[in-house]
Amino acid sequence: MRLFLSALAVSIIMITSVAHAAEVTAGDLVIEQAWARATTLSAKTGATYLAVRNTGSQPDRILFIETPVAGNAVAHQTRQEGDVSRMSETGPLSISPGGTLEMKPGAMHIMLMELSGGLKVGQQFPLTITFEKAGKVEVPVKIGKPGAMGSE
Amino acid sequence: MLNLRNIRFVLWMLVGLAVGSLAILVWQIAATEPQRAGTIEPGRPMAEGANWSLLDEAGRPFTPADLRGRPTLLVFGFTHCPDVCPTSLSYVANALQALGPQAEDVRSVFLTVDPERDTAQVMSEYTALFDERILGVTGKPEEVTTALKSLGAFARKAPLDGGGYNVDHTASMLLLDAQGRLRSTLDVHEPAEVAAEKVRRLLSTS
Numbered sequence: 001m002r003l004f005l006s007a008l009a010v011s012i013i014m015i016t017s018v019a020h021a022a023e024v025t026a027g028d029l030v031i032e033q034a035w036a037r038a039t040t041l042s043a044k045t046g047a048t049y050l051a052v053r054n055t056g057s058q059p060d061r062i063l064f065i066e067t068p069v070a071g072n073a074v075a076h077q078t079r080q081e082g083d084v085s086r087m088s089e090t091g092p093l094s095i096s097p098g099g100t101l102e103m104k105p106g107a108m109h110i111m112l113m114e115l116s117g118g119l120k121v122g123q124q125f126p127l128t129i130t131f132e133k134a135g136k137v138e139v140p141v142k143i144g145k146p147g148a149m150g151s152e
Numbered sequence: 153m154l155n156l157r158n159i160r161f162v163l164w165m166l167v168g169l170a171v172g173s174l175a176i177l178v179w180q181i182a183a184t185e186p187q188r189a190g191t192i193e194p195g196r197p198m199a200e201g202a203n204w205s206l207l208d209e210a211g212r213p214f215t216p217a218d219l220r221g222r223p224t225l226l227v228f229g230f231t232h233c234p235d236v237c238p239t240s241l242s243y244v245a246n247a248l249q250a251l252g253p254q255a256e257d258v259r260s261v262f263l264t265v266d267p268e269r270d271t272a273q274v275m276s277e278y279t280a281l282f283d284e285r286i287l288g289v290t291g292k293p294e295e296v297t298t299a300l301k302s303l304g305a306f307a308r309k310a311p312l313d314g315g316g317y318n319v320d321h322t323a324s325m326l327l328l329d330a331q332g333r334l335r336s337t338l339d340v341h342e343p344a345e346v347a348a349e350k351v352r353r354l355l356s357t358s
């Protein structure tokens with residue numbers, strides 16, 4: 001019975017850790033659904049998407065984004081003007097109290113530049129975000145299909 | 153008397169305001185006009201009278217003649233574009249999937265707007281990520297510029313703060329008939345089945 005109970009406890013812990021695998025908490029911030037698109041082996045650029053939810057009463061701001069898989073990681077915004085698509089840096093990103101910063105294809109993304117070795121589907125890489133108030137947070141990023149439209 | 157004068161003054165103010173805002177509006181429209189170089193006109197012949205010579209991902213020549221014979225799905229983009237281009241290409245891949253065996257009757261072309269970085273080898277690896285049937289096309293930069301202009305597509309390099317550059321470009325996906333005339337555009341916001349249906353309609357009339 002004891003063995004059964006501990007087994008049950010272990011499996012409950014495992015289930016919850018799986019369920020929360022895509023979610024990372026830092027102070028008042030919850031970072032969820034971090035995913036990227038697979039690229040070719042020789043690709044120099046890639047895109048990562050995630051959402052940051054601010055459960056607190058203070059605004060926070062993203063200061064830096066870093067990852068060992070890329071030389072450079074910058075928040076970008078894609079804009080559609082008529083039938084022309086443009087992309088540029090977003091500048092400082094803030095998350096208002098109770099608000100969510102949501103990234104998705106065709107809109108805001110974290111642009112990875114100077115990738116070394118590309119991004120392989122099914123793998124995972126760490127992304128470190130430094131927030132002004134919540135500090136440094138490491139988020140695991142799941143790599144989906146090259147044309148994925150969301151985290152699977 | 154004074155009242156009437158006041159009213160007249162206010163009226164003239166309003167006229168002035170209206171003229172002023174109209175001028176600003178006209179000026180704004182005029183200012184955005186040159187950026188609309190890539191306007192898509194249905195029925196526009198894309199192959200007829202065109203003179204450009206590109207290379208496909210296998211290094212074979214690709215010329216306006218290759219836009220004839222069967223309908224073409226034409227996508228503009230570049231491989232350093234991680235956000236918009238994979239969305240477009242996976243949409244095309246899904247449309248081909250939805251077409252089933254009829255997918256063999258249509259040609260899918262991914263034409264680069266960044267020939268300096270997109271060599272035939274790079275294009276070949278990139279298109280294979282989405283569907284082997286999508287043909288990457290690149291070429292000498294001057295030839296690519298000529299082809300884009302001739303196809304009514306817009307492309308302009310935009311430097312990025314962190315170094316390197318992005319290429320602002322026409323994001324519409326074009327559907328040409330077997331004579332190389334523009335018939336319709338595809339929209340990634342529509343289900344892939346809608347794109348497949350547009351292709352099927354074209355196949356049944358050509």
Ligand SMILES: [Cu+2]
Pocket residue numbers: 076077087109110111234235
């Ligand atoms: Cu970007």
